Amino acid sequence: MNDKSYGFLIAAVLTLLSLQVRAQSPVALHAEVQQPQRLSHWLANQIPVPDVYPLATMWQTSEEKTRQERVYLALGDSLNVLLQRGLISSAAYAGLQKNLAAMPPTGRVPVAIAEPKWLEAYPRKDPLLQVGDHVTVLQRPISLRVMADDGRVCEIPHREGLQVLHYVRACMGADAYGSWAWVVQPDGRVQRVGLDLWNMAEQDQPAPGAWLWVPQRGSQLPEAFSLGWAEWLATQGVSTRVPLHVMHAPSRQAYPAAAQDSLFDLQGHHAQPQPTASNWGNVGLLQTPTARMQQPGYFGWTVHRTWPYQNNNIFFQPTDWLEAGFRYTDTSNRLYGSEAFSGNLPYKDKSFDVKARALKESDGLPELAVGLRDVGGTGLYSSEYVVASKRTGRLDWSLGMGWGYLGGRGNLSNPLSRVLGQRMDTRVSDTGQGGTFSTGSWFHGPAALFGGVEYQTPWNFNVKLEYDGNNYQHEPQSNNLPVASPFNWAIVYRPLKGLDVSMGVERGNTWSMGFTFYVDMAGINMPKVTDPARPAVQLIRPKAEPNWQDTAKDLSAYTLWDVQQVYRTPDTVVVDARNSYNVYNQERLDKAVAVLNRDAPEGVENFEIHHHKVGDVLAVEKVNRSEWVTQQTQPARTQEPVLPVQPVYEVQTTAERKPLLPDKPLNYWVEPGVDLVQTIGGPDGYLYQFSGALWMGLEMPWNVKANSTLRMRLSDNYEKFTPGWSYMPQVRTQIAEYLKTSKFTVDSLTLSKSERLGSNWYAAGYVGYFEMMFGGVGGEVLYRQPGSRWAAGLDVNHVQQRSFAQDFSFRDYKINTGHLTGYWVTPFEGVHAALSVGQYLAGDRGATMSVSKVFRNGSSLSAYATKTNVPAAVFGEGSFDKGIAWTIPFDAFLTSSSRYAAGWSWKPLLRDGGARVTRPVNLFADTSWVSPVAKAYSPAKPPNDRVAPDDRVEEYQRVR
Secondary structure: OOHHHHHHHHHHHHHHHHHHHOOOOOEEEEEEOOOOEEHHHHHHOOOOOOOEOHHHOEEEOHHHHHHHHHHHHHHHHHHHHHHHOOOOOHHHHHHHHHHHHOOOOOOEEOOOOOOHHHHHHOHHHOOEEOOOOEEEEEEOOOEEEEEEOOOOEEEEEOOOOOOHHHHHHHHHOOOOEOOEEEEEOOOOOEEEEEOOOOOOOOOOOOOOOOEEEEOEOOOOOOHHHHHHHHHHHHOOOOHHHOOHHHOOOEEEOOOOOOOOOOOOOOOOOOOOOOOOEOOOOOEEOOOOEOOOOOOOOEEEEEEEEEOOEEEEEEEEEEEOOEEEEEEEEEEEEEEOOOHHHHOOOEEEEEEEEEEEEEEOOOOOOOEEEEEEEOOOOOOOOOEEEEEEEEEEOOEEEEEEEEEEOOOOOOOEOOOOHHHHOHHHHOOOOOOOOOOOOOHHHOOOOOEEEEEEEEEEOOOOEEEEEEEOOOOOOOOHHHOOOOOOOOEEEEEEEEEEOOEEEEEEEEOOOEEEEEEEEEEEHHHOOOOOOOOOOOOOOOOOOOOOOOOHHHHHHHHHHHHOOEEEEEEEOOOEEEEEEEOOOOOOHHHHHHHHHHHHHHHOOOOOOEEEEEEEEOOEEEEEEEEEHHHHHHHHHOOOOOOOOOOOOOOEOOOOOOOOOEEOOOOOOOEEEEEEEEEEEEEEEEOOEEEEEEEEEEEEEEEEHHHEEEEEEEEEEEEEOHHHOOOOOOOOOOOOOOHHHHHHOOOEEEEEEEEEEEEEOOOOEEEEEEEEEOOOOEEEEEEEEEEEOOOOOEEEEEEEEEEEEEOOOOOOOEEEEEEEEEEEEEEEEOOOOOEEEEEEEEEOOOOOEEEEEEEEEEOOOOOEEEEEEEEEOOOHHHHOOOOOEEEEEEEEEHHHHOOOOOOOEEEEEEOOOOOOOOOOOOOOOOHHHHOHHHOOOOOOOOOOOOOHHHOOHHHOOOHHHOOO
16 A cells, blocks of 8 residues: 555545544534523624534524424325335335434524624514524534435535535435435525536535435435425534434545536536527527527517528517517518518518427436427418427537428428328418418428537637528528528627627528527516605604604605595504505505504504505405514514415494595696507508607596596607508508697597496496597496406497597597407416407407416516408408517616506507407406405515525526
8 A cells, every 4th residue: 555545544534533523513602592682682792602603503483393393294294195105115215204303393493694793784684582592503514414315314524615416426426316406505595406417507505514405316206395305404404413323324425526627617517507599589599499498587689680681589488388479580682562662671571489398308308399480470481390408518409300491401201291191291381461370381391400509608608509400492582592501600699688699600601690688577676776765664653643644645655555545443544545556565565554653653553555446445455563563673483484465355444433634635647758659560661659648637526537648749750651451441550640640639538437336346437539549438347256366347339430630529430349358367377368259440350369477576478369250361461460568567677666567569560450449447457456466466586696695586496
């Protein structure tokens, strides 16, 4: 044995001896609380101890211990169920049961930071210790523990710079672990991390005293159980607090080897995989798609130029499994039409894409997606494809098969012919008027393979290389192109978050360049730095009555509610609020309670907010003052989830309550602003009109309301508008005349009255100039049970077309129009749906289906389609009416609070079929307070790199 061998043996022995000495973390501080005090005060009064470990601080309460006892029993029951279902072996069951017995409930409640001065600065994070609580602070351990799903526990020294994978390999071997591990940091944070090349990503290093829960390769444990088990480990404090010898199959490992990071980081230890857009806007390489998806809430605009094509793409990700978008493709060497019709405008094609994930990537399987390109458009670039993607560290590989434009090379016979017959060998393209779904050609004809790789470098740019399935010898409009190589490449640079810039070479002879501007709609959040500071939470209640008129003014200023009246009973203050529905209702409620808590005298213990609309109280929010103050000024004594205050729908009034405000005069508002009308994609290119707008409203007795919108045209280019032909009454295609005739217009002027007829029935009537093009008289009836996900409404209207000047005169055209509508607030991923059937403005009859995805921060994506009894040839280009819309609350991106939202809509063409009148009243929207999701929305959580560790939300747990 040489000197190096002796040295290694001595080091190993010393390491094991040191582990034995520090097998259990010595207790630095421990006490049972004898009198109520803040944790910051308790820590500040302790005698300093060397090598203290703040991350290991344990605050233990009886309330949390009671909760943990229930969880403890549930974990034991879960193990029994897993054994009965054959998901774990009897040996693994016995090992985990032994470990569970060694880790009884502790009553630990996580502490943000065990630093006295920091806690004093943030009292809401500073626990209020009660008599009988326990506080324990341990000395810094030198090791951490790895627990396998068969119960084996390995203790291994901590080494700076190592990731989870390094410890797992040292304890379990190179091939024994599965794809995922759960890290339980000493402060109680639980994180899921990837261990394989396909899911490896940048991650926090395990701290000394951490637990690593690692299911083995081939484990059948449900992910929910692994998360629950990891959360139980978090209740135990540092891993070395539990004696190692009481665990199942304990072992110790010597000092692990140092991490060897490579320059290119091909294994992806420090990568954060981020898909990028293709030339066509969807996630992909250049010309070809991949199976990857963006995060739900992604909204991107991609402009990409590869001669002779320029794609303007809008793409969005409503759910994690569905990607959709539309585009306008300009062909620079082909004209839109004759020079007399469209001048030198290049040919512009409209198309719609959709891609759905069929299989999620796992250890042995790739991500798999099926997609359609140019579906429902003219079909010039129509394609269908199946594509698979597999990641190996920083390299993301894809391979797919395309039909149609994507498979233009056509060097493969259609594999579907062997299953579905020879009819799949022939592809017939019939674009017609566009807008039809040519399902008869989907996946038909010859096919071609495509694929490539994307390398996400450590230097903020990606490199793409692809094999193109199209040889460009069958281009639309006989626009065949020379090709020098089937391989395309590009570099994508991300100079800042929200912008990608790409440049490369395609077809071996043509430069390409593009930009992608993108935003996470579901993650938009802006601190309200220009709002008045919310009143500080007062622990001492006022002795005297306040000036209630000043209180009401502050309530309106902080919440943007119309406060009509404030009532007082001996122990309750009731606020009557109108126009109070907002996307962030819990935020508004907390602001209101902060004002009431500041002003209400000490005898008041309860607050009630009565939300009025359609002539009645729709919902009541009740808040106990003492409980609210406790929640606002100290951490909870248990990890039991605290749900937002849920509204109730029954109003209980007492005769003894007295009004505190004088009767309010008529409520009115005048709000100036700017409006935009736009038309995209016709023979005239992009058309717009900016207008100054004045929105006015007046609320009168008996639930009567007057509303009006005045406009002054500021800038527009609708003089370029080319009127389209129409075989139908021109109820929408005369838009240019409405926008050009007068500089000043009365856009709307209406009088309406809404009433609640019963607990579930609502009605409204209205008369006036409804919108820019139509006015008349109408009414609506709605059936909606409070708290129900279903509702049904009927509207009936008699309208007449307004003059182009939008003054008080009418044209000759009249029509009866109305719809029966069913509404469904689904329980699936924030999806809402509505189906309307009835008669439209042009006299055509049919149905409109609309679907919207509402994200947790209140932003939404929606799409609709209308099909009536008008044939496609009569309807004109597009074949049927359809469109897409986006809505983002101003609260999500402005620095001050607002009750309004920013909206933008798109429809491929403006036609007369399927057109609906814009009504001045929408009872379903007006009764939002009785929706089961009235309190479901809140500001998006900030990214983890902008918040303290205890405020982080792991990406796989982030609700979008």
